[in-house]
Amino acid sequence: MSQRLMSLATLVFATLIASSAMPCSRFLWNNKLGVFVARTMDWPESTEPILTVLPRGMARDGGKLGSEVIVKENPARWTSKHGSMVTTMYGLGTIDGFNEKGLGVHLLYLSATDFGPRDTARPAVHAGLWGQYLLDNCATVKEALDAFNAIQVVMAEARGHKANLHLAMEDTSGDSAVIEFINSKPVIHHGKQYRIMTNDPTYDEQLALLSRLDFSKPTSDTPLPGNVKATDRFQRIAYFSALLPEPKNEREAVASAIAIARNVSVPFGAPYKNFGIYNTEYRTVINLTNLRYYFELTTSPNVIWADLSRFDLKPGAPVMVLNPYEGDLCGNVSEKFYKAVKAPF
Numbered sequence: 001m002s003q004r005l006m007s008l009a010t011l012v013f014a015t016l017i018a019s020s021a022m023p024c025s026r027f028l029w030n031n032k033l034g035v036f037v038a039r040t041m042d043w044p045e046s047t048e049p050i051l052t053v054l055p056r057g058m059a060r061d062g063g064k065l066g067s068e069v070i071v072k073e074n075p076a077r078w079t080s081k082h083g084s085m086v087t088t089m090y091g092l093g094t095i096d097g098f099n100e101k102g103l104g105v106h107l108l109y110l111s112a113t114d115f116g117p118r119d120t121a122r123p124a125v126h127a128g129l130w131g132q133y134l135l136d137n138c139a140t141v142k143e144a145l146d147a148f149n150a151i152q153v154v155m156a157e158a159r160g161h162k163a164n165l166h167l168a169m170e171d172t173s174g175d176s177a178v179i180e181f182i183n184s185k186p187v188i189h190h191g192k193q194y195r196i197m198t199n200d201p202t203y204d205e206q207l208a209l210l211s212r213l214d215f216s217k218p219t220s221d222t223p224l225p226g227n228v229k230a231t232d233r234f235q236r237i238a239y240f241s242a243l244l245p246e247p248k249n250e251r252e253a254v255a256s257a258i259a260i261a262r263n264v265s266v267p268f269g270a271p272y273k274n275f276g277i278y279n280t281e282y283r284t285v286i287n288l289t290n291l292r293y294y295f296e297l298t299t300s301p302n303v304i305w306a307d308l309s310r311f312d313l314k315p316g317a318p319v320m321v322l323n324p325y326e327g328d329l330c331g332n333v334s335e336k337f338y339k340a341v342k343a344p345f
Contacts, residue, residue, distance in 0.1 A: 023228055023278050024108040025264045027237050028195040029257055030174035032246050034289025037170055038257040039096055039106045042266045042280045045159075047089045049282060051295060051306065051322040052097075052344060053337060054132075055083050057315025060345060062125030062133060065156050066092050076123035076151050080136035083313030085293050085306065087284065090158050091344050093128025094135070100313055101139035102172035102288045105131035111200050113164035115155050116184025126156040127163035129345060134169065141175040145190065148179065168197045172288050178203050196237045198264075199230035206234050215239050228278075233264040250287060254294055257285045258303070265298065282324070295324055302330040310334045319343045 023042040028035070041047060063075025086097025098104040107130065118124065125133045130153050138144040156163045166180040178189040178197055189203055197203070209231060215222065215238065224239055225232035241260055247253035265280035285294040291308040304324065311320060311334070320337040322329075329336065 023199055023230060023233065023266050023280075025233050025237060025261065026106045026108060026168045026197040027241055027257065027260050028168075028170050028174075028176055029241065029244065029253075029260075030192065030195075031244075031253060033250060033253050034287060035102070035170060035172055035174050036253050036257045036285060036287055037104055037106070038261040038283065038285045039108075040261050040265050040280045041087075041095065041282050041284075042278045044278050047095065047281060048091060049095075049324060050088045050091065050344070051085070051293070051324060051337070052088050052340070053083070053085050053306075053308070053311045053313075053320040054080065054136075054343070055311075055313045055315060055317035055319070056080055058136070058319075058343065060129065060132070060136065062123065062129050062151070064345070065126055065128060065158065066345075070126055070156060071124040071154060073120045074123050076125045076133065078133065078136060082136060082139065083308070083311070084132070084135040085291075085308045085311075086132065086135070087282075087295070088344050089128070092158050093126075093156070093163075093345065094132040096284055097131070097135060098286050098288060098291070098293070098308070099135040099139075100291065100308060102291065103135060103138055103140060103144060103169065104171070104286050104288055105134055105144075105167060105169045106197075107131050107165045107167050108197060109164060109199050110166040110180060110202070111164055112202050113166060113181050114184050115153055115181045118154060119152055122152040123150070124154045125151045126154050127165050128156045128158070130165070131167060131169075132345070140171045140173070141169055141177050141190070144169055145177060145188065148186075153181065166197070166203070168194075170288065195241070196234055198234045198237075201231070206231070210234065210238055213238075215242060218243060228266045228270050236264055250290065250292075254285050254287065258283060258294065258296065261285070268298075297324050300324075300329070302328075304329045304331065304333045306332070306334045306337070311337070
């Protein structure tokens, strides 16, 4: 990288420090074996993650947050067309997951989020069910974008945290999209090139920053930002993911994807500007081609995984759940899921 580019990058990074927000990261990798996507979940407390398998034929109400009705007029109501495997947050909504058709969704924090005023002429889905609405109804990114245009996403709040979220999704073709709400309007980036997402600043600004850096001749001397800011993590994913060798098998592909996620994880105790400590609670990797979900708690030495194809997804089948904090879990845990007392939503 030239001295001029280094100086420019340093200046841009410095001016963005104040706009950085709470961390999470997503990385999409289209390789010769299939489509793999990794994410980190970073939060100031446990999100109480539950791995959940949801069958087809489930009735949902986009205006209910748990038992609370937060959209009283014209909430979206639907019945799920596709089964899915997701990670829930606080038992109130889906934060990460995929469906049986190979569509994946990931919701990350973006402080600039502005869903805008309520338009009661449009059916509403609160932000905690935004991702689940797409998984329930859509098989591809294109279908999901069309379905998204038919609803209005509205704010939700839980445990004192507002759902200031932006959404990334991908499908088995490698197609990808990022959706943000800026100044009350949705901003959509659609295409296979949109592989990386972290947090603030907005995606347009992240891409502009990346375009100013030269990673065309990477070496061990290439300077990289090393802190936990969203801008730093975005740059590191871009750099290291471009160097990944083609995997020989699924094990190598998952190992490579989770290595990227670990590289941008937030260690315990790392300060995150004015927000305090937001360490990584868990990491996931989804093999969308083979419908397999890998999950790694940062407090556990083990990676666990489950195969969606091994679950009964027919209408009327039970909701199956697994608490990753329960017991000493390791390896394939598909058979360790158990019937939920009741559906989370």
